[in-house]
Amino acid sequence: MFNQFRNKFPLTDEKWLEYTSYFNRIEVPAKTTLLEEGEISKKLFIIEKGCIRVWFNNNGKDLTTQFFFENQSVASIESFMKKFPSQAFVETIEPSILCWIHKNDLDTILEEIKEIPELRDRLIDMLFERTFDYMKYFVSFIKDSPAQRYLNLIKERPQIIQRVPQHYIASYLGVTTVHLSRIKSKLVHKK
Amino acid sequence: MFNQFRNKFPLTDEKWLEYTSYFNRIEVPAKTTLLEEGEISKKLFIIEKGCIRVWFNNNGKDLTTQFFFENQSVASIESFMKKFPSQAFVETIEPSILCWIHKNDLDTILEEIKEIPELRDRLIDMLFERTFDYMKYFVSFIKDSPAQRYLNLIKERPQIIQRVPQHYIASYLGVTTVHLSRIKSKLVHKK
DNA sequence: GGTAGACGATAACATTTGTTATCAAATATT
């Protein structure tokens, strides 16, 4: 599955083979918990097929904060990086095929490649991008009404609308399933 | 003002003096706009004395997303880093004394010091921390009621409560000033 | 093929939050 990235990394073929060999491939059903709240995240997942959500348990109520699809990497990032107990759950939505690497192995790889300036700079860029994504996400959350945010999802992330059950979308938008139903029915009526 | 940081940077005294000489010191009244929406951010500010907010114009309504106080650095970070027109305004709340450096000069410094591994690693750490801060902020925003978030502010950021006018706090919490008044009066009643 | 569970729509009512307007107190400005 990693061949699509091969040309992006200035590594020898030997190194490339060594690094990709650290990855394990697993197949899991829908609703599989990949990381529990309180657990320390030690695996970074890459989705080959399927779909994953990250969510928080807020007094028994789901609070979904992120969705991930094919070719995206997933971890409870703060737990993974800093070895803190995770506040979030990580869970498959669809039956999925995943590749994962243990944190120790990833650290080894990162330690080696960070001496390559191009990769180091790309890593820093990625961190910035992630920060900016969060800012955008947050600003839209407080600026826009749930209905507007739902329209944004339709426009910008149609995959979510198509593949994710509605109650997860509701928890992502910060409203109840009942209210999301209302939003949808109003949209239909206005058209 | 930078002497408090002197011991944290493994630089020669010459370099230190050169770098600090890039900074300019200005004194401005309250409600001074430091960066307009649409402008490209070219200055990084460090607050020597005073207090600053970053806000978005959402259909004529203030939406404050961050407060900054003494010894913190402030910029519309995405605009500053990527030379995009800023979506946010940057504005003083109190009369303030600020140090600022031009982006070109800062880039020169960063280019030089990123060859020092300790500083490079600290820079990466800072980026991570900023990402994590945003995540925490966001999760609390969707998990907690406005009343709970107000209580969190009192506990975790008393400076904001003490120094920032209430209508900015309301816009930071995502509610109207009227509602924040209600929250406060309910808190008093319950005690 | 039958059954249980997951998913989604809708109604009725409760609660939260926004809107507009008015008043009072504090602060800045002249």
Add this chain to the structure above:
DNA sequence: AATATTTGATAACAAATGTTATCGTCTACC
């Protein structure tokens, strides 16, 4: 000191959103 501006509280009403309950449809699984 007089006045304007900023800040904050409160009331009355409107709109948005949550809660609980019921029903229908679809799908997975035995």
